[in-house]
Amino acid sequence: MSEQTHQFGLMEMSAIREMSNIGLGHATTALANMTGKSFNMEIPNVETVALEQVPLMMGNPEEVAVGICMPIDGDITGHTAFLFPWESAQDLWRMLIGTAPETPGDIDELAASVMLEIGNIVSSSFLNAISDMSNLKLHATPPMVSVDLVYTIAASIVAEAEMDEAIALALETRLYGMDDCATTGYFLCVPTLSGLNQLFRALGIAEAA
Amino acid sequence: MSTGTQLLVGMADIKVAKGPATFTCLGLGSCIGLVAFDEQADVWGMVHIMLPEAFKDKPVDKVGKFANTGIPAMIAEMEKLGANPSRMVMALAGGAQVFKFGSAASSRLDVGARNAEATLEILRGMRAKISAQDTGGSSGRTMIVKSDTGVVTVRTVHGGETELCCLRRGRRSVAA
Numbered sequence: 060m061s062e063q064t065h066q067f068g069l070m071e072m073s074a075i076r077e078m079s080n081i082g083l084g085h086a087t088t089a090l091a092n093m094t095g096k097s098f099n100m101e102i103p104n105v106e107t108v109a110l111e112q113v114p115l116m117m118g119n120p121e122e123v124a125v126g127i128c129m130p131i132d133g134d135i136t137g138h139t140a141f142l143f144p145w146e147s148a149q150d151l152w153r154m155l156i157g158t159a160p161e162t163p164g165d166i167d168e169l170a171a172s173v174m175l176e177i178g179n180i181v182s183s184s185f186l187n188a189i190s191d192m193s194n195l196k197l198h199a200t201p202p203m204v205s206v207d208l209v210y211t212i213a214a215s216i217v218a219e220a221e222m223d224e225a226i227a228l229a230l231e232t233r234l235y236g237m238d239d240c241a242t243t244g245y246f247l248c249v250p251t252l253s254g255l256n257q258l259f260r261a262l263g264i265a266e267a268a
Numbered sequence: 269m270s271t272g273t274q275l276l277v278g279m280a281d282i283k284v285a286k287g288p289a290t291f292t293c294l295g296l297g298s299c300i301g302l303v304a305f306d307e308q309a310d311v312w313g314m315v316h317i318m319l320p321e322a323f324k325d326k327p328v329d330k331v332g333k334f335a336n337t338g339i340p341a342m343i344a345e346m347e348k349l350g351a352n353p354s355r356m357v358m359a360l361a362g363g364a365q366v367f368k369f370g371s372a373a374s375s376r377l378d379v380g381a382r383n384a385e386a387t388l389e390i391l392r393g394m395r396a397k398i399s400a401q402d403t404g405g406s407s408g409r410t411m412i413v414k415s416d417t418g419v420v421t422v423r424t425v426h427g428g429e430t431e432l433c434c435l436r437r438g439r440r441s442v443a444a
Contacts, residue, residue, distance in 0.1 A: 218298045
């Protein structure tokens with residue numbers, strides 16, 4: 060059995076769920092402002108899972124997706140990432156630059172920089188919201204973009220996260236367009252255990268034994 | 269079924285089989301897929317390695333996760349089925365850096381390269397016979413091994429499917 064699925068108390072879990080809900084609300088608004096479309100998101104799923112399970116939690120693992128990964132720096136460390144299935148990524152490109160690459164092989168610097176920018180704005184909004192609530196300093200670091208299978212992208216993020224420090228939990232949600240917009244995406248956040256404990260202290264929640 | 273057992277080798281998994289089987293390592297990014305085969309015993313093994321080395325200060329939760337624990341564990345499992353390490357031939361794929369866009373992408377600590385390096389070093393230390401290797405680059409790979417033909421194929425999103433090698437010396441026709 061995995062030793063690394065650290066168990067948190069109800070208090071901790073609901074604090075994480077609430078904070079991520081608010082943080083992702085800000086992130087979703089940022090994406091809506093960028094694209095001029097309405098987005099909604101599901102209540103984030105906060106789970107203490109073994110990291111190697113994460114790549115199977117985000118839609119169809121064999122689907123091609125665009126992944127934007129941003130390591131978090133500051134008082135809390137960890138990784139955040141957005142994954143957009145290929146057709147949703149094409150929707151985003153069309154909304155923002157009026158045209159989209161036809162195949163994953165056609166991505167040029169412009170198309171890549173659009174995704175980097177989405178990552179910047181959306182992840183920064185998420186981190187700013189958490190920072191405002193907790194008074195902790197959080198920095199978004201420069202994003203990186205990959206176009207590959209969902210499984211490949213998620214597994215590579217997870218491996219890097221695990222390299223930093225054994226992980227506590229993953230929070231994951233699906234966001235989707237409203238009305239005429241069918242764009243969907245997945246958000247993933249894997250904070251380090253020490254980063255989470257830092258957050259609990261900042262919020263005045265006793266650390267679970 | 270002519271293809272035998274279907275074995276999906278997920279992250280940190282070790283799978284072994286004697287007789288007909290198809291092994292699939294889905295979506296290897298920075299991870300490494302390593303397959304080993306002892307033709308005489310007709311025993312196969314595959315491991316999906318996530319990281320180069322187990323953390324010294326932490327218990328190992330899954331031995332297949334690390335190169336330095338996963339490779340010996342896979343070989344031990346194969347030996348239980350009658351394989352002999354000295355007869356094994358191996359092939360590996362993966363170890364990519366899939367985040368290729370972004371100013372930070374090239375300066376990041378490259379888990380993929382380190383995984384490939386660690387795996388090769390361990391294999392060299394064991395004097396293992398490596399038939400083929402497809403590592404590095406920026407494309408994720410899905411590695412598929414069909415035990416009946418011995419053929420190892422690698423599929424990528426960008427480049428389609430190619431045959432990496434055939435681990436059976438006497439390539440035999442597929443039994444129906």
